[in-house]
Amino acid sequence: PKKLFENMSCDKNWEFIVLSLKSEYSNRQLDIPVGVMFSYKNAGGTYVPSFVGMDYDYAFEHQVYRQLLFQTVKRAGELGFSTIDFGMTAGFEKRKIGATVTEKVAYIQAKDNFPFEQLEIMGSKG
Incomplete structure (x- = not known):
């Protein structure tokens, strides 16, 4: 939602x-x-x-995600952040830039196990 990004841009x-x-690396006359x-x-x-946005027409050829991670680490260091x-996603790419992956586990308790049993059956049919 547009309002979310407007509020984020106003928050220090x-x-x-x-x-x-x-522009010299694209078919347009301006930087994009x-x-x-x-x-x-x-x-x-x-x-x-917290959020990433990419133009997938350029994401793979120019390794946009990896560059965003690198620039994020660089910026955090410039600001003096220690952490x-x-x-939780893209652990492989994050390890390449020195991140430590911490495994997380979650437990749930359901009143009705039927949906879980159905998922288990579907998963074992592969």
Whole structure:
């Protein structure tokens, strides 16, 4: 929602890292944005990259996601943050830039096991 990004841009704790492709590397006459990382600076000393946006026409050829991760680490260091909370996905890419992956486990209790039994049956039919 547009209002969310407007509110984020007005809050001093949010930062937007925007990657642009120079015009000489695209078929356009202007530099074009190809990726953005929305990061939150929390009071506990942790830099939290929260949302990523990419133009998939350029994402693979120019390794936009990897560059966003690199620029995020660089920016957090410039600001003096000792911890970056990268979240739970793309562990392979994050390990390449020095992140430590912490395994997480969640337990749930259901009143009705039928849906879980159905999922187990579907999974074993592969």
